[in-house]
Amino acid sequence: MSDTHDDEILPKQYAPSAVEKRWYEFWEDNGFFVASGDESDPRPTYTIAIPPPNVTGTLHMGHACRTTFEDVLTRYHRMRGYDALWIPGTDHAGIATQVVVERLLAREGKTRHELGREKFVERVWEWKKTSGDRIYEQQRKMGSSCDWTRAKFTMDPDLSHAVREAFVRLYEEGLIYRGTRLVNWDVVTQTVLSDLEVETKEGVDGELFEFAYPVVDANGASKGEVVVATTRPETMLGDTALAVHPDDERYTHLHGCFGKHPFVDRLVPIITDAVLVDPKFGTGVVKVTPAHDPNDFATGKRHGLPEINIFHLDGRLNAEGGPFEGLDRFVARKQVKAKLDELGLARGSKKHVMTLPVSQRSGAVVEPMISTQWFVKMEPLAIPAIDAVESGKIQILPEDWSKTYFHWLRNIQDWCISRQLWWGHPIPAFYCGSCEHVNVTREDPTACSQCGSTDLKADPDVLDTWFSSALWPFSTLGWPNDTPDLRRYYPTQDMETGYDILFFWVARMIMMGMHFMGEVPFNRVLLAGLVTDERGEKMSKVKGNVIDPLDVIHGAKLDDLIAKAEFNGSKPQGLDYIKKTYPSGFAEYGTDALRMTLLSYSPQSRRIALSLKRVEGYRNFANKLWNAARYALPKVGAAVATGEAPPAKALANRWILSRLAHALDVANEGLAAYRLDEASGALYHFVWDELCDWYLELSKPLLESDDAAAVDETRAVLVHVIETTLRALHPMMPFVTEEIWHRVSKSDGLGAHPRDASKPRSLIVARFPTAEVDGRRDEAAERELAILQAFVGSARSIRAEHDLPWARPIAIHYLAETAAADVLAREARLIGSLTNASLHVAAASKLDDPHAHFANAAIFANPGVKAVVPDVIDPQKERERLERELKKLGKDLDVLVKKLGNASFVDRAPADVVEKARQDRGDLEAQKAQLEGALARLGA
């Protein structure tokens, strides 16, 4: 990959695909992504642990967004001389993966139970092997400069070892315990879920069904009936009490009586409970089902009620269901209602909009069930985690999220970590068959530590996926062993992820990091928004609005998009949306364009409504950069980029170095403040609006000049500015910049490997530019070029408004005695080149009354300039134009006049503000006079 491209003619359009593949292999093969791991390496370290994607997953736009952000930070630090380590990896994603493999089995007509546990787990490992690396390949396509030599999988032996060690330690410390609680049961996947894995589905149409319980007193004498209301009639089979409010006088006479259960032989006591019962809601009588409702469970504990579980684990009714045994809970619901109706106990129903708890994974309505599970005691872990953020040891960005973080941690519930799954880390608990002792051990025990019995049964459950994730920042570095990597790279610096897993993951990593390492796992949490479609709707396969990052990179025909959406189970509306929004599919936009697009959204916003038009804009930008190089390369001759701003005398050269300094300042500030949108925006505008629109144009006359020194200077500046721009853009657009850079950069000092001279040069390790070294501020040059720009702008405006084609040269006569005239005289060649005009100095006497001296002249309206273009206007049109201008100007002027006429403004506003207002008023008045003069002289 040396300088063999020199003689090639660059194509007019940048074609990303070949370039991307080539450079990625180059970087990876030459070890540019590998962190040193060397304790004697004097460079400071910069580390990010990747949020590990699901091992069986495919890259989606959220990953692309994460990946881009993290890669920019990694590359930026690497270029600034850090030993940068970005640790990649994948998550076994217990429940999600198990569901995927079960679905595959279902296609073969098998279930995991038929296969048996051992075979099933083998099968998952196989699946992991075949699909597991796909996500790595996709991340490579995104340009991720991860250290692949350190890639980790949460079920690798070393990470599993870390999980077991963490579990045992927490158990020994009393922070993990086994308890019987009301838990969230997913009847489809048949496992318990943590509170976080339960989502609430709002606005579900349900009904509030009312029925009567016959009431008897302690002697069995009838006391009439009470009516209860419920959204879940089938749970009445597990009722163990009826509750009324103690102060509710309607029911005082029933205190101490019993409800007679209509279906099972059971009397349920009527209890009084002020916590559970709201006397204003419904009938004021509440049926109490302690085994299947959290509030009822608590009520049951208060009153010592029996807890009757009425369900099998798959949601069918068990023997407690009496006549309804064996029915699915929803079938039972209907039949219970019908049966109550038959018995004459139904009392009607009302429509009721309700919220339902559903499983995040299976979508099944979650059933509260009483069960014995493993829990982590969270409060002692939460306290240091709160402190870490409060004290500023960890900074959460955007800061608003700290509030959410604190609120969750301060109201934290214990974490249920056991799962009734087969895929995951086994819980290292062994139950003794003879003394019932629970052995929790680092190595599988052969005998009970209590009684010595060898009758031990391993806990069949596995751990919640997030348990291993919580250890990620240190388990990936070798913990619990004291490894060089752990010493060198922990704590990591930045943790970048989506806000949707702030609780699931971020908070738990902080808790575990504080607990096991005694130190924060990272110094900063960067929370990015959710990538949505361009309407702002969440991408989902069912909606059919999922945009695959690889389609954006490589391009996709409409038919392919449709086919993919159909395959993924999109609804017809989804297909229509695609057809309407992307009628011609996606062009091949390239990775750099996608990256720039994702970076351009503000990190403050919670939604990133990805617009393909925007991607196209950045694709065009990559092409712009390409063509800037295409222009510059043949022009710079032997000039070499030295990595230092070359000396400059010519205005244009001084100016571009000054603007470069400005852009580099904004870019560095943006990167330091994690405002990658601002950093990338500054560079985008620098390249397009200043470098390409002005400097490259200005360089043309300079390079054609007879002044050899000026030509050399311009060549040096040109090559330096382009090379520097490439360095600045590299973290964001690594491919196109590297491709161009190898054609532009010839200096040995640039891009040399910091630790291994035998490696080829690469932009990936070139020094990230700064305003001080690579640019040069020059206010005078900026001021003067602004005059030139305004002058050129006016000339172009006159051309456009008076329909003067570019090919027709014009003459501009200007007054030499104005403030701007020096610049105009000095830069007449440049101006002429940009406007296809010849410049002439005119006497004051003529320009004071231009229409008397220049026939059909267009007048410049710039402040501080007097100039005309003769022989170009239609007087009538010109009159209209001047009037239009005057009107606009008058409005602005009015505001200022009014403001300055306000005594309290003049007195109380800061002096510089008042001064500026005065100056603006002066300018506007002068301009107005000029326009009015022109109008008057034009004649009526």
Next chain:
RNA sequence: GGGUGGAUAGCUCAGCGGUAGAGCGCCGCCCUUACAAGGCGGAUGUCCAGGGUUCAAUCCCCUGUCCACCCA
């Protein structure tokens, strides 16, 4: 029920106590020898509503409306 965020040009979004910005779209002209994935010029806004603070509010405070999300 509690909480958080948002409402700015036709669309997607920046911004911010001192006379409103970008990209895309729109209108006009131009294949000017790096780029038509381009160049030049141009039009476009009760900055959600109502109050308050201030010399000055799109920005700060309060109230309301609508949208999104989180927690119970």
